[in-house]
Amino acid sequence: MTFVLRDYQNKLISDLKHSMVSGNHNVVVQSPAGSGKTVTMAAIAKSATDKHNNVLFIVHRREIVEQVKQTFKAYGVDMTLCYVGMVQTVTRRLEKLDKPQLILVDECHHALAKSYTRIFDYFKQANVVGFTATPIRLSGQGLSKVFDDLILGPQIDWLIDNNFLAPYEYYSVKLIDDKKLKKNSTGDFSSKSMDSASKNIIYGDVIKTYKRVASNTKTIIYTHNVESSIKVAKEFNDAGFKALQVDGKTPKDKRKQVMDDFRNGKVTILVNAELYGEGVDVPDCQTVIMLRPTESLSLFIQQSMRCMRYRPNKTATIIDHVANYTRFGLPDSEHKWNLEGGKKSKKKANTDSISIRQCSKCFGVFRANLKICPYCGAKYEVKEQEVEVKKDVELQEIKKVMKYNTDYILTKKVSELNTMAELKAYQKAKNYKNGWTYYQAKLKGII
Secondary structure, eight states: OOOOOOHHHHHHHHHHHHHHHTTOSEEEEEOOTTSOHHHHHHHHHHHHHHTTOOEEEEESOHHHHHHHHHHHHHHTOOTTSEEEEEHHHHHHSGGGSOOOSEEEEETGGGTTSHHHHHHHHHTTTSEEEEEESOOSOTTSBOSTTTOSEEEEOOOHHHHHHTTSBOOEEEEEOOOSOGGGOOBOTTSSBOHHHHHHHTTTOOHHHHHHHHHHHHTTSOEEEEESSHHHHHHHHHHHHHTTOOEEEEETTSOHHHHHHHHHHHHHTSOSEEEEESOSSSSOOOTTOOEEEEOOOOSOHHHHHHHHGGGOBOOTTOOEEEEETTOTHHHHOOTTOOOOOOTTBSTTTSOOOOTTTSOEEEOTTTOOEEETTOSBOTTTOOBOOOOSSOOOOOTTSOOEEEOOOOOOOTTOGGGSOGGGOOSHHHHHHHHHHHTOOTHHHHHHHHHHTOO
């Protein structure tokens, strides 16, 4: 297998090297889910082992260990100098491991946990490089206690526009009672309150929506507990779809077999509880169904984008039955990341306080203060009060709220931009760097 790093991956590595040369010992690299973080880390690990340095790679899920090893081997990393292990295993084997010069941390937003800091303290001489799509804790706490610098990767909408992530369609209607959701000590919703809030979910309606917008696509379903995951899998199987269920207590061998069957197409639907939210790579997964409400921005992004790995002509489908988008916006909503965390890093979109309108012609959803639909141009008379979404209506597509321009340049795809003027207008509307127009113009043969 031959890997060719993308330009933005090379830039991340270049920025990382510059940061470390500048004296930063521990560095976070932020890059969106599906942007190829494992391959980027493989390139960094290869550079280290080529210099005969030892590398320690820490992951937090059993399923990811073999996946990482295969990618690293294929990239040419000297695995005799690179140990890949779960954080729990590493903490038990500290005295037995070769002293690393570099520690790589997958999903490093977990790195403030004691199990991680114990490793960092034990190998103080090692540089720590963490990768994550969301450099923030559920509490809103940043990562500055462990890391000295933050390197930012490309925006999600840029990755979609340039065919590095799949475009998506987002469907949602609230089927749970938010008033019954209560937080636990971690800051996310408690299992008991999710049980109570989810009592009104009718699984037959979940299947009906699946048939309408995503029938027979390879699908991952996220539920909030084992019992609900078992129920959902049964309902889909009874409806004639091949579905398998897994959870944290499923034996290792069975979990591997289920994932293999899903990847190989022997089963269409994978229903899980508290698994497969981070790091698991299933490029041909096309649909995600969310039946688990969450207060975790990281969990929302990881789960909703699990179906957005790029494939030619693929459009991902996200079905949000618990209205998580009302807490966080959409998968490609922009977030202002920094090491300090806080409100600036955790940007939410709460539609209880933001009036929204759904276009009756194209079903796009946007802020109600706009009198013209930014997608199709339909005109509206803004009313003082918006109609509340009812539980018995079919899910409609939720579309990204774009900055509205009267020249409607944002309604176009990059492939439809054919002049320098259009490219510059698009660049300005998207707030891209100046080099983007030049790069696109060269690709199109305009210059």
